[in-house]
Amino acid sequence: MKVYKIGDNILKYRFGTPFPTDAVVKAGEGIEKDSIDYFQIEEKEELKLLYKMAPKDIVFGLGENQRGINKRGGKYISFCSDDPNHTPGKRSLYGAHNFIIIDGMENFGVFIDHPGKVVFDIGFNHKDYLEITIEDKNFDLYIIEGNSPREIVSSFLNIIGEGYVPPKWAFGYQQSRWSYPDAEKVEEIADKFIENNIPCDAIYLDIDYMEDYKNFTVSEERFPNFKEFVEKMKDKGFRLIPIIDAGVKIEDGYEIYEEGVEKGYFCVNSEGEPFVAAVWPGRVHFPDFLNRESRLWFGKKYGKLIDCGIEGFWNDMNEPAIFYTNRGIEQAIEEAKKAEGKNLNIDSFFGLKDEFRDISNNIEDYKSFYHNIEGKLVNHYDVHNLYGYNMTRSADEGFKNIAPNKRFLLISRSSYIGMHRHSGIWTGDNHSWWEHILLNVKMMPSLNMCGFLYSGADTGGFSDDANGELAVRWTQFSIFTPLFRNHSAKGTRHQEPFAFDEESNSIMKEAIKLRYGLIPYIYSEYMKAIINKDIYFAPISFEYNDEYSRRVEDQLLVGDSLMISPIYEENSRGRYIWLPEDMLLWKAKDYSERKYEIVEKGHRYLDIDIDEIPIFIRKNKVLVLGKHANTVDDIDNEELVVIAFAEDKASYTYYDDDGRSLDYRDGIYSKIIIEIEKREDDYQINVENHGNKDIKRLKLEIVDREGKVTKKTINI
Numbered sequence: 074m075k076v077y078k079i080g081d082n083i084l085k086y087r088f089g090t091p092f093p094t095d096a097v098v099k100a101g102e103g104i105e106k107d108s109i110d111y112f113q114i115e116e117k118e119e120l121k122l123l124y125k126m127a128p129k130d131i132v133f134g135l136g137e138n139q140r141g142i143n144k145r146g147g148k149y150i151s152f153c154s155d156d157p158n159h160t161p162g163k164r165s166l167y168g169a170h171n172f173i174i175i176d177g178m179e180n181f182g183v184f185i186d187h188p189g190k191v192v193f194d195i196g197f198n199h200k201d202y203l204e205i206t207i208e209d210k211n212f213d214l215y216i217i218e219g220n221s222p223r224e225i226v227s228s229f230l231n232i233i234g235e236g237y238v239p240p241k242w243a244f245g246y247q248q249s250r251w252s253y254p255d256a257e258k259v260e261e262i263a264d265k266f267i268e269n270n271i272p273c274d275a276i277y278l279d280i281d282y283m284e285d286y287k288n289f290t291v292s293e294e295r296f297p298n299f300k301e302f303v304e305k306m307k308d309k310g311f312r313l314i315p316i317i318d319a320g321v322k323i324e325d326g327y328e329i330y331e332e333g334v335e336k337g338y339f340c341v342n343s344e345g346e347p348f349v350a351a352v353w354p355g356r357v358h359f360p361d362f363l364n365r366e367s368r369l370w371f372g373k374k375y376g377k378l379i380d381c382g383i384e385g386f387w388n389d390m391n392e393p394a395i396f397y398t399n400r401g402i403e404q405a406i407e408e409a410k411k412a413e414g415k416n417l418n419i420d421s422f423f424g425l426k427d428e429f430r431d432i433s434n435n436i437e438d439y440k441s442f443y444h445n446i447e448g449k450l451v452n453h454y455d456v457h458n459l460y461g462y463n464m465t466r467s468a469d470e471g472f473k474n475i476a477p478n479k480r481f482l483l484i485s486r487s488s489y490i491g492m493h494r495h496s497g498i499w500t501g502d503n504h505s506w507w508e509h510i511l512l513n514v515k516m517m518p519s520l521n522m523c524g525f526l527y528s529g530a531d532t533g534g535f536s537d538d539a540n541g542e543l544a545v546r547w548t549q550f551s552i553f554t555p556l557f558r559n560h561s562a563k564g565t566r567h568q569e570p571f572a573f574d575e576e577s578n579s580i581m582k583e584a585i586k587l588r589y590g591l592i593p594y595i596y597s598e599y600m601k602a603i604i605n606k607d608i609y610f611a612p613i614s615f616e617y618n619d620e621y622s623r624r625v626e627d628q629l630l631v632g633d634s635l636m637i638s639p640i641y642e643e644n645s646r647g648r649y650i651w652l653p654e655d656m657l658l659w660k661a662k663d664y665s666e667r668k669y670e671i672v673e674k675g676h677r678y679l680d681i682d683i684d685e686i687p688i689f690i691r692k693n694k695v696l697v698l699g700k701h702a703n704t705v706d707d708i709d710n711e712e713l714v715v716i717a718f719a720e721d722k723a724s725y726t727y728y729d730d731d732g733r734s735l736d737y738r739d740g741i742y743s744k745i746i747i748e749i750e751k752r753e754d755d756y757q758i759n760v761e762n763h764g765n766k767d768i769k770r771l772k773l774e775i776v777d778r779e780g781k782v783t784k785k786t787i788n789i
């Protein structure tokens with residue numbers, strides 16, 4: 074074991090010869106050390122790290138996963154999986170995010186940088202023990218010390234590199250559905266947004282836009298004159314976001330397939346032939362995204378659609394999902410033949426059923442193909458969790474080749490830590506279930522801790538049918554998620570806002586308008602988090618360390634100023650909340666009408682009507698509010714409303730930039746620093762403008778401890 078010191082508070086323990094994942098961007102200096110802090114090691118076939126947790130320790134992290142913000146009590150398996158049924162017992166979803174934080178008697182973070190299977194048993198097997206099992210003994214273990222979870226997260230984000238920033242328009246509302254079948258339908262949807270006056274910035278194109286599910290092709294029949302159509306839709310205010318899948322269809326004459334075979338860009342089987350699996354188009358090859366050349370080749374192909382005016386993509390099925398292989402089908406048929414005419418009992422019948430169920434995403438298949446890494450064949454199974462990450466890296470590298478300083482929208486389904494530098498993620502195929510609103514709430518801070526700030530769920534739920542109330546409540550939560558996309562599966566009930574009754578439509582519309590009004594705050598907080606290696610969504614215990622705050626799982630901090638308490642139960646018109654301090658409550662409906670109340674510290678039951686979104690402004694903090702428009706580009710923010718809950722003083726740093734380029738990386742952005750200080754019966758206001766040319770006026774609404782509102786206008 075070699076040990077490296079990275080900065081003052083991070084040690085990396087290297088076991089064997091790990092596969093380079095590129096998750097961490099900071100190297101360390103070798104030091105002399107022969108034992109591991111915190112953990113006991115058990116070495117058998119696999120390697121196990123053991124830690125005894127104290128009764129009140131909280132374990133945060135693990136990104137995209139089931140269960141609570143506090144991960145105690147569960148067993149989680151990092152193995153990127155195409156599993157569309159996110160029921161509570163599931164142990165693997167689409168991402169592999171091997172970072173946890175122990176917060177309690179001792180405070181430290183742990184990152185297992187390993188692209189194969191890793192099991193986190195966090196008090197499942199034995200309630201007091203954290204057991205991390207790594208199947209393969211070649212990996213890097215990082216231990217990060219810090220005084221608080223926030224400090225540990227920040228140190229971690231610092232070593233994994235700066236997070237992805239989408240274009241500003243990608244903070245607008247986005248509409249998706251598998252599948253709008255043709256250009257006519259897409260335009261009809263766009264027109265309905267316009268008719269209903271509902272802001273929307275993007276419409277997604279699911280697999281039906283392609284010709285026979287072939288990547289980088291567009292069906293001439295269903296989307297004739299694609300380039301003109303993209304332009305026409307942009308003129309109407311909608312960007313189109315096409316899907317790209319991992320598998321490349323095997324078909325003579327299809328350029329990408331032929332080129333890939335000729336140049337050896339696909340993953341191979343044990344005979345060195347391109348590996349064959351089947352997904353949407355039937356048989357496909359998988360591009361070898363772990364191979365630099367293949368990655369660059371595939372990345373350039375995005376240019377075909379970019380040339381048509383496309384500015385955003387979603388990368389899907391990149392775990393990679395496998396519907397079947399010949400091996401799987403043959404094996405199942407073989408078993409079925411053996412069973413023919415037999416009297417099957419409990420074991421043999423269910424065994425046969427499982428044979429068929431296990432045709433998809435089968436471990437045998439993942440073990441039977443290889444990547445070519447600098448001339449050496451590496452079995453896919455050993456590096457499985459890096460596949461989606463590298464597909465997405467390929468797209469990002471492609472964009473950088475085509476337009477080096479332009480931001481593109483990019484989200485991926487599968488991911489590994491480090492991918493957050495290239496794109497955001499959506500959380501895959503959830504259901505239109507109330508439980509999945511709550512899962513969405515709990516997942517957001519965990520994803521943030523692993524670097525994935527630009528994320529969100531399929532609002533309204535992907536599978537099953539949503540009713541109006543569920544769509545309303547989910548929308549009311551999603552207005553706070555950086556990625557705000559409503560998506561649903563083919564065959565389910567439509568769930569665009571106007572697909573429901575008048576009242577639900579109108580409530581969703583107000584919520585979406587509020588989202589646009591919140592963009593100055595959301596964007597400012599998002600960007601500051603990216604630049605300062607901080608998070609956007611946090612558990613409330615990251616700021617309040619009292620005993621109750623440490624237990625809260627269904628209230629979140631959004632940026633530095635806000636706390637939210639989403640509704641996730643049907644027919645509910647209120648809920649219990651814990652207020653760790655006095656806060657200013659705005660139950661937002663129509664955001665241009667604002668009434669405030671002070672809610673005192675303590676346990677409270679809050680009435681929340683179906684059209685209300687409770688927004689809490691923390692003590693001595695500030696919310697900036699703009700206006701809505703039909704698209705983000707059209708927002709006129711000459712005037713910002715500044716809502717402050719000032720017990721004695723409150724301050725805010727408002728960030729903005731061009732929203733399109735990567736110039737912010739060179740420090741090219743503007744800031745407005747607002748300082749409010751209570752002076753007897755009045756307030757002293759100090760405003761410093763560092764380069765903002767858009768905002769001309771600040772309309773302050775300062776609320777004091779007694780609830781008295783003082784209004785002031787400041788020209789800047």
Ligand code: GLC
Nearest residue numbers: 251279280316389486501502
């Ligand atoms: C996968 C994706 C989903 C998409 C569907 C069809 O299930 O997760 O979002 O709509 O494939 O492309």
